[in-house]
Amino acid sequence: xxxxxxxxxxxxxVTLPAGLLLFAAGPPASRAATIYSVQSLAALGPGIAxxxxxxxxxxxxxxxTTSNGSLSAVTFANGQTTTLGTDAIAVGVNDSGxxxxxxxxxxxxxxxxxxxxxxxxxxxxxxATSVNNAGQVAGGYITPARELHAFVWNHGVLNDLGTLGGxxxxxxxxxxxxxxxxTSLTNSFTFDAFFDNGKGMSDLGTLGGxxxxxxxxxxxxxxxxxSQTGSGQTHGFAWNGSGMTDLGTLGGSQSYAFGVNNTxxxxxxxxxxxxxAEHGFVFANGVITDLNALLPLDSGWVIDAAYAINNAGDIxxxxxxxxxxxAVELAPGAPGGGEVAPEPSTLLFAGLGLLGLGAWSxxxxx
Numbered sequence: 001x002x003x004x005x006x007x008x009x010x011x012x013x014v015t016l017p018a019g020l021l022l023f024a025a026g027p028p029a030s031r032a033a034t035i036y037s038v039q040s041l042a043a044l045g046p047g048i049a050x051x052x053x054x055x056x057x058x059x060x061x062x063x064x065t066t067s068n069g070s071l072s073a074v075t076f077a078n079g080q081t082t083t084l085g086t087d088a089i090a091v092g093v094n095d096s097g098x099x100x101x102x103x104x105x106x107x108x109x110x111x112x113x114x115x116x117x118x119x120x121x122x123x124x125x126x127x128a129t130s131v132n133n134a135g136q137v138a139g140g141y142i143t144p145a146r147e148l149h150a151f152v153w154n155h156g157v158l159n160d161l162g163t164l165g166g167x168x169x170x171x172x173x174x175x176x177x178x179x180x181x182x183t184s185l186t187n188s189f190t191f192d193a194f195f196d197n198g199k200g201m202s203d204l205g206t207l208g209g210x211x212x213x214x215x216x217x218x219x220x221x222x223x224x225x226x227s228q229t230g231s232g233q234t235h236g237f238a239w240n241g242s243g244m245t246d247l248g249t250l251g252g253s254q255s256y257a258f259g260v261n262n263t264x265x266x267x268x269x270x271x272x273x274x275x276x277a278e279h280g281f282v283f284a285n286g287v288i289t290d291l292n293a294l295l296p297l298d299s300g301w302v303i304d305a306a307y308a309i310n311n312a313g314d315i316x317x318x319x320x321x322x323x324x325x326x327a328v329e330l331a332p333g334a335p336g337g338g339e340v341a342p343e344p345s346t347l348l349f350a351g352l353g354l355l356g357l358g359a360w361s362x363x364x365x366x
């Protein structure tokens with residue numbers, strides 16, 4: 001279960017769910033999977049909280065409610081939680097440790113960044129969601145006409161990305177080339193995921209339903225996000241320039257893709273069979289896998305959702321241990337673990353696939 005903030009929802013990552021159910025619930029027999037170790041970053045407590053992004057050195061950012069009830073931007077690094085400021089949220093971080101998000105003072109919401117822990121507001125009314133290693137910042141800003149538009153801020157220059165025809169848009173990810181993804185209201189009053197390479201927005205369409213949302217983009221221009229299907233469910237998708245691929249689910253009706261790294265490994269969350277719980281997943285090489293199947297035996301952890309993944313494969317997630325919710329980091333290659341052998345049921349399904357069944361691929365509004 002994730003903690004959601006109405007203010008943050010209006011200003012941050014809009015999420016919706018994923019598609020085609022794989023014929024096997026786990027990795028096929030020919031592909032053993034890496035075990036992940038679990039490092040607790042912080043107890044998230046009963047208030048609003050969200051881990052948001054992680055950089056290549058493993059520094060993670062997010063926001064959480066403090067003991068006095070204030071919403072605070074935080075970093076998680078080296079086992080320490082550091083508060084960047086109250087009445088603020090941290091949503092993105094680059095490899096040099098530059099953090100971006102928003103700061104709220106009175107009725108004014110402003111794009112904010114923190115360098116070496118020092119807050120600077122960029123005099124842009126709105127919020128930031130992502131920052132690349134060149135320091136380009138993406139997010140949503142309030143225009144003089146009081147509309148919300150996706151933007152890229154490049155060292156003092158604000159570039160309004162416009163919309164897909166409606167009066168609202170927001171950027172949620174920017175890659176090293178300055179390519180951007182997000183979502184926009186169309187002139188048909190739907191929300192569609194977009195891709196922008198500096199030459200204007202391209203509408204990515206949907207998985208057959210009404211709305212879609214672009215959540216993250218890697219350096220090759222792959223976009224991941226969430227879309228409604230023709231049946232009205234929300235499914236995660238991947239787009240690589242030639243249409244959306246449905247990522248599948250963990251057996252339930254819906255899934256949500258939140259992050260992707262430069263090896264095109266995708267993370268998110270999905271309802272499991274029966275829709276009684278939501279688990280974090282990793283999607284790689286055409287296979288969606290429950291992260292809970294990739295933990296050391298008897299770890300006690302349940303990974304509820306995964307929000308970001310860095311290029312080393314470290315995953316920023318939410319996990320539950322003894323009924324307490326934590327921000328956690330999952331690192332590939334647990335001590336003494338190495339590889340997880342496929343379960344017998346997986347072998348059976350893989351065999352059936354050879355016979356012709358085949359297979360086939362977090363911050364939030366839910």
